[in-house]
Amino acid sequence: MEGYYRPTAAVISLDAMHDNVTAFRSRLVPGTRLLASVKANAYGHGAVWSARTAVAAGADYLGVAFLDEALQLRDAGLDTPVLVLGLTPAAAFEAARARGVTVTLYREDQLDAIERMSAAGPKLKAHIKIDSGMGRLGVLPGPAAERFLERALQLPQLAVEGMYTHYAKADEADKTYTAMQAERFGSVVDYVRRAQLPIGLIHAGNTAAGIDLPPHVGGMLRLGIGMYGLYPSGEVRRDEIALQPVMSLRTRLAHVKTLSAGEGISYGTRYVTEKTERIGTLPVGYADGYSRMLSGKAEVLVRGRRHPVVGSICMDQCMVRLEDGPAGDGPAWEPDEEVVLFGRQGDAELPVEELADRLGTINYEVTCMVAARVPRVYVRGGEIVDVVNPLLVR
Numbered sequence: 454m455e456g457y458y459r460p461t462a463a464v465i466s467l468d469a470m471h472d473n474v475t476a477f478r479s480r481l482v483p484g485t486r487l488l489a490s491v492k493a494n495a496y497g498h499g500a501v502w503s504a505r506t507a508v509a510a511g512a513d514y515l516g517v518a519f520l521d522e523a524l525q526l527r528d529a530g531l532d533t534p535v536l537v538l539g540l541t542p543a544a545a546f547e548a549a550r551a552r553g554v555t556v557t558l559y560r561e562d563q564l565d566a567i568e569r570m571s572a573a574g575p576k577l578k579a580h581i582k583i584d585s586g587m588g589r590l591g592v593l594p595g596p597a598a599e600r601f602l603e604r605a606l607q608l609p610q611l612a613v614e615g616m617y618t619h620y621a622k623a624d625e626a627d628k629t630y631t632a633m634q635a636e637r638f639g640s641v642v643d644y645v646r647r648a649q650l651p652i653g654l655i656h657a658g659n660t661a662a663g664i665d666l667p668p669h670v671g672g673m674l675r676l677g678i679g680m681y682g683l684y685p686s687g688e689v690r691r692d693e694i695a696l697q698p699v700m701s702l703r704t705r706l707a708h709v710k711t712l713s714a715g716e717g718i719s720y721g722t723r724y725v726t727e728k729t730e731r732i733g734t735l736p737v738g739y740a741d742g743y744s745r746m747l748s749g750k751a752e753v754l755v756r757g758r759r760h761p762v763v764g765s766i767c768m769d770q771c772m773v774r775l776e777d778g779p780a781g782d783g784p785a786w787e788p789d790e791e792v793v794l795f796g797r798q799g800d801a802e803l804p805v806e807e808l809a810d811r812l813g814t815i816n817y818e819v820t821c822m823v824a825a826r827v828p829r830v831y832v833r834g835g836e837i838v839d840v841v842n843p844l845l846v847r
C-alpha cells in the first residue's frame with residue numbers, strides 16, 4: 454500500500470490492541486463499563502484507528518483530553534459516547550452539546566455559563582470530577598462537592614450522567630495513598646447514595662487500578678496505557694495480565710560505510726571511531742520523536758542484535774555503529790536493512806521502557822513523542838490495512 458516513501462514508520466498492531474482491550478474487559482465485574490482513553494492521538498498510536506479498535510473490542514466510552522479531540526472522533530464517524538477528561542471552556546459548551554460530547558465539570562463558573570444556555574434542545578451531557586488527592590482538576594470532597602452536585606442536577610440544560618475521580622499513585626506498589634483517595638471519593642459517593650442523587654455512572658480507575666485494584670475501579674475502567682500493551686509502571690502486578698505492545702518504531706539503513714579509526718561522527722563529532730568501524734545512517738531523528746537526549750545512550754536492533762547509536766542524533770537522521778568481526782570481517786551490512794528503534798525484531802525485543810529509562814521519563818511519553826510526520830502503518834492479521842500519513846493527505 455502506497456502512503457509513505459521514507460522507510461520510517463510507527464507500525465501499529467491492531468490485533469495486539471484488540472487483545473489488550475479484551476484482556477482488560479474480561480477481568481471486569483460484569484456490568485462494569487470500559488472507557489478507552491484515546492487522548493493525545495491515542496498516546497501516539499492514532500486516535501481514529503485506536504478508537505475503532507477499542508469499540509470493536511467492547512469499549513463503551515472513549516476518553517479524550519479536550520473537545521477538539523472529541524470532534525475528530527465524531528468527524529471520523531464514531532458515535533460512541535466520548536468523555537472530555539480535561540477542561541472544556543464555556544465557549545465550547547454549545548459545540549459539545551451539538552455533537553453529543555460529554556464534558557467534565559468541576560467549576561462553579563462552568564455551571565453559571567450552563568445556566569445561561571438555552572434550555573431548549575438536547576441537554577449538555579456531563580460527568581462531575583472530584584479531586585480526591587491528585588491536586589489537578591475536580592471539586593474537593595465535602596460540602597463543596599455536595600453543593601456542586603446538587604446545583605448541577607438542578608440545571609435543566611444539563612444531564613449529569615456520571616461522577617469520577619483519578620488516582621495519583623495507583624501504579625505504585627504501596628497502595629496506602631490510593632486507599633486514602635478511594636475513601637475520600639467514597640465519602641462523596643455515600644452522599645450521592647444517601648441523598649439519592651440520580652448519578653448513574655461513578656468511576657475511578659486507570660490502567661494501574663484495573664490491574665492491581667479492580668474493586669476500586671467503580672462502574673467504569675478508564676483504560677489508557679494498558680490498551681497500548683504497556684504497563685503503567687514497573688511496580689504493578691504484571692503476572693495479573695499479559696499485555697502485548699502495540700507500537701514499534703521501524704526504519705531502514707539509509708547508508709552504510711566503513712570508516713577508519715579517528716573519524717568524527719555527526720554534529721560536534723562527539724563520537725570518534727576507535728578503530729575501523731562500520732557506521733550505518735538511519736533516516737530518523739529528533740524531529741520524528743527520537744529525542745536528541747538519546748544521543749550516545751540508545752541502541753537499535755538490526756538482524757535481531759543490538760547496535761549502539763553513536764554521535765549526536767540529528768533532526769532527521771542518526772548514526773549507529775554496526776557490529777563487526779574482530780578483524781573487520783563482520784557481516785556485510787547493506788543499505789535498506791530493517792532497523793527497529795523500539796519493538797520486536799524476530800525473537801529480539803527492544804522495549805519502549807528502555808528508551809524511557811534512558812531519557813529519564815515514562816513509556817507514555819515515548820510513544821506520545823513519535824511525531825506526526827511519522828506515518829502510522831496499521832496491521833491486522835499480518836496485512837497492512839491502512840497508512841495514516843498527514844503529510845500526504847490529498
Ligand SMILES: Cc1ncc(COP(=O)(O)O)c(C=O)c1O
Pocket residue numbers: 490538619658659660661675676677678679685
Ligand atoms: C482522568 C484520566 N483517566 C484515565 C486515564 C488513563 O490512564 P492510564 O493511561 O494510566 O490508564 C488518564 C490518563 O492520563 C486520565 O487523565
